[in-house]
Amino acid sequence: MMNMIDIACFEVNEHGRLLSGNRRFCRMFGFEPSEIPWHYVTDLYxxxxxxxKFRRDTENASFTMxxxxxxxxxxxxCIVREIFQNADGEVIFRNTIHKIGEGKAYVPQTVPLSVVFLAKCSDCGAQIRVASAPETRLRMLCNSCAAKTFPETFYGKTAQV
Known part of the structure; x- marks a missing residue:
């Protein structure tokens, strides 16, 4: 396995804006670290x-481009990606990239891709998991706030009138 210092890493949002990149990434593509936020990932392809193709493929974690x-x-x-959601609810692609033919490629042990979407509880502000990206924009309650606010619904009991 290669040393992580030799691996080029970068992050990009779902719209293609480069967010960050390590030194190896900057050397590989000819950027200065301060220039990264001014570029889109399409400048690299x-x-x-x-x-x-890369953005829409949710089944594969490794690509040759x-x-x-x-x-x-x-x-x-060879690009290996991880998809996650940041605190603001944006989908982020965290990527490692390795030139083919330049030593042995680093391919981390990955499980099939799964995306976790997080929303904030509208009462206490705690993070809660939701099923899809559109649900992150809805007013949601965590389990403890839901139990306090709507106990009869939360516990499955019918309300007594």
Whole structure:
């Protein structure tokens, strides 16, 4: 297995905006760390349509893509991604990227992809899991707040009038 220092890592949001990248990523693509937030991930792909394939594929965690650096030189890469949701409810792709043919590729042990969506309780502000991204925008209650506010519904009892 390779040393993690030799692995290029970057994060991108669901709209394609680059959020962060480590030093290895900056060297691989010719960016300065301060320039990363000004670029989109489509600046890295040799074929722009590959980003759409990457973004929409929810079954695979590893991809082989043709990437290009700032000078326009292209190379084949293996990208391993993890999908998560940040505290603001945005879907983020955390990626490790390795040039094919440059030593042994780092492929972490992954389980099938699962996305966890989190929302905040509208009463206490605690994070709660929800089933889909649209539910993160709804007014939700955690179990303890729901039990206090609507005890008859929460415990499955009928209300006495």
């Amino acid at each position: 040799r074929h722009v349509g590959d980003w759409e 043709r990437m290009k650096n700032r000078r326009g030189r292209s190379f084949d890469c």
